[in-house]
Amino acid sequence: MEKTARNGLVRKLGLLSVIAIIVADMVGTGIFTTSGLVMKNIQNPWSMVSLWAIGGLIALTGAFCYAELSAAMPYAVGGYMFLSQLFHPLVGFLSGWVSFIVGFSAPVAATSIGISEYMLQAFPGIQELGSVAGISGSFLFQKGMAIVIILFFALIHIRGIEPGAKIHNAFTTLKITMIAGIIILGFSLGTGSFDHFSLGTQSDFSFKGFKSFGLSVMWIMFAYTGWNAAAYIGSEVKNPGKNLPRSLLIGTAIVIVMYVLLNILFVYAIPPEEMAGVISIGGLAVKNLFGIGFGRIFSLLIAIGLLSTISSLIILGPRIYYAMAREGNFFSFAAKVHPKTQVPHLSIFIQVLVAVVIALMGAFDEILTYMGFALGIFPILAVFGVFILRKQNQSSYLLPGYPIIPSLFIIANLLILFLGFSERPVESSIAILTVLIGIPLYYVFQRLKKKS
Numbered sequence: 001m002e003k004t005a006r007n008g009l010v011r012k013l014g015l016l017s018v019i020a021i022i023v024a025d026m027v028g029t030g031i032f033t034t035s036g037l038v039m040k041n042i043q044n045p046w047s048m049v050s051l052w053a054i055g056g057l058i059a060l061t062g063a064f065c066y067a068e069l070s071a072a073m074p075y076a077v078g079g080y081m082f083l084s085q086l087f088h089p090l091v092g093f094l095s096g097w098v099s100f101i102v103g104f105s106a107p108v109a110a111t112s113i114g115i116s117e118y119m120l121q122a123f124p125g126i127q128e129l130g131s132v133a134g135i136s137g138s139f140l141f142q143k144g145m146a147i148v149i150i151l152f153f154a155l156i157h158i159r160g161i162e163p164g165a166k167i168h169n170a171f172t173t174l175k176i177t178m179i180a181g182i183i184i185l186g187f188s189l190g191t192g193s194f195d196h197f198s199l200g201t202q203s204d205f206s207f208k209g210f211k212s213f214g215l216s217v218m219w220i221m222f223a224y225t226g227w228n229a230a231a232y233i234g235s236e237v238k239n240p241g242k243n244l245p246r247s248l249l250i251g252t253a254i255v256i257v258m259y260v261l262l263n264i265l266f267v268y269a270i271p272p273e274e275m276a277g278v279i280s281i282g283g284l285a286v287k288n289l290f291g292i293g294f295g296r297i298f299s300l301l302i303a304i305g306l307l308s309t310i311s312s313l314i315i316l317g318p319r320i321y322y323a324m325a326r327e328g329n330f331f332s333f334a335a336k337v338h339p340k341t342q343v344p345h346l347s348i349f350i351q352v353l354v355a356v357v358i359a360l361m362g363a364f365d366e367i368l369t370y371m372g373f374a375l376g377i378f379p380i381l382a383v384f385g386v387f388i389l390r391k392q393n394q395s396s397y398l399l400p401g402y403p404i405i406p407s408l409f410i411i412a413n414l415l416i417l418f419l420g421f422s423e424r425p426v427e428s429s430i431a432i433l434t435v436l437i438g439i440p441l442y443y444v445f446q447r448l449k450k451k452s
Contacts, residue, residue, distance in 0.1 A: 022251030030223025104317030214419020
């Protein structure tokens, strides 16, 4: 058994550890914030729950494909290296560039806004604040708190990796415990009704309805982001040929079951018309199930639990920019390490700056659409790489159902992007523009690399 990867990292993570990392990475802001938006979009409980299951199946097909990619390249750091080796360094760079803006900075902004929404649910008196210069006090509170949260975690992680990791682990444990608790207690002791599934409107299967379905699945796929997490730690997994595929598939399956049960509980607790458009959906569900007091407490706990998402994004993102900068594929200052804390502090600063700008400029659903479209592009290319591996006879793990499974993933995601663009062309166009900006940047960095 290979104990050391090609890049020198030690293989010490077993199957259960990797599954835990995947589940913790997937369960974040999306499940606590998007169901109300999806319900507003499609106005049918059965359709909403079905779309969560469909999103999970798409993620599972992607996990199957990434399992083959990860087994063939267990030393690679996720999509950035997959795409660089399978296609061209430019494609890998664009994946890393999008990760900088959309994969890490935008989710930090969206999560901070989601936390502020739960704080409004926990302390409804804030919504009665007066306006300033014609802007409501609750809106100012939401944006202000989002910025404070981002800056707070930036300061924590600039101090070093160890204190940040301890806080992150505590918040992650709280988050997973809350989900298990609300599912078990909600169905066994909560005051809800399955009659809510008979309410709402009939599903619309016209092109307009399909556009709404596509946009909704795009939002849902944000909640499943992280199904490929094991690919980023492939260099540190024991027996990667077996454990990487198993961990990706088992971890994704666990989250699918968790998400579907949680959305059934949301409908059980909340009538569709009351659910529509609500971002702090978890707090409203507990309020209906157990009363106002418990709803406020749970909203506060969710807000605290979601802090782990921001924490993990600020841990992971800057390390990728640091690695890109070390290779000459990013701004050179991002490769600098603080002499005392030994962390890439300037990479953290630049991520935080971009996150603050996005939080100030966009509403939650706009940021969600922008992220969903941009992040949906490069997994399609990575999964297409499975066909390249097979053609070159480089696969050490053969995913079952080839070529149907990778084809389904590619077709489903292309359809989601098409429908999402049709429904929200502005946010989708900004996402495309973000990718295109990376092309001249790549050649600028290459020229600077040659000079240096």
